[in-house]
Amino acid sequence: MELKPYIFFYGRCEEALEFYKKVLGGGYELQRVKDTPMASEMPPGSENRVMHASFNAPGVGFLASDGRDTKAVDPDEGNVSLGLAAKDDAEGERVFKALAEGGKITMPLEDVFWGGKFGVVHDRFGTEWMMTVGDPN
Numbered sequence: 830m831e832l833k834p835y836i837f838f839y840g841r842c843e844e845a846l847e848f849y850k851k852v853l854g855g856g857y858e859l860q861r862v863k864d865t866p867m868a869s870e871m872p873p874g875s876e877n878r879v880m881h882a883s884f885n886a887p888g889v890g891f892l893a894s895d896g897r898d899t900k901a902v903d904p905d906e907g908n909v910s911l912g913l914a915a916k917d918d919a920e921g922e923r924v925f926k927a928l929a930e931g932g933k934i935t936m937p938l939e940d941v942f943w944g945g946k947f948g949v950v951h952d953r954f955g956t957e958w959m960m961t962v963g964d965p966n
Contacts, residue, residue: 945963
């Protein structure tokens with residue numbers, strides 16, 4: 830069994846995927862509404878929206894879509910948290926700082942009692958990232 834978080838970006842999916850590709854490496858595949866059998870069932874003007882996407886980078890994978898509706902992406906109202914663990918301190922700190930660009934750090938990346946470092950950041954798309962850096966053992 831494998832958990833794949835699914836994130837809706839309400840009209841900003843491709844922008845978000847490009848951002849995560851830059852920060853985390855890897856890549857994505859996407860399918861637009863116009864290229865699916867459901868195109869005629871979708872609201873007018875949604876032809877170029879992302880119907881479904883799959884993002885994969887080393888150790889990271891999730892599914893994404895623009896969703897059926899368009900609404901503002903509110904960084905203060907995110908409903909998904911994603912956990913990232915990096916054994917390499919420099920790489921972990923780089924990713925944490927990159928995710929914070931245009932977003933908001935809610936818990937700085939600091940030493941924690943269980944070992945290593947931990948921090949929480951909401952990126953500019955409203956996704957909450959819980960970052961663990963270093964090997965706590």
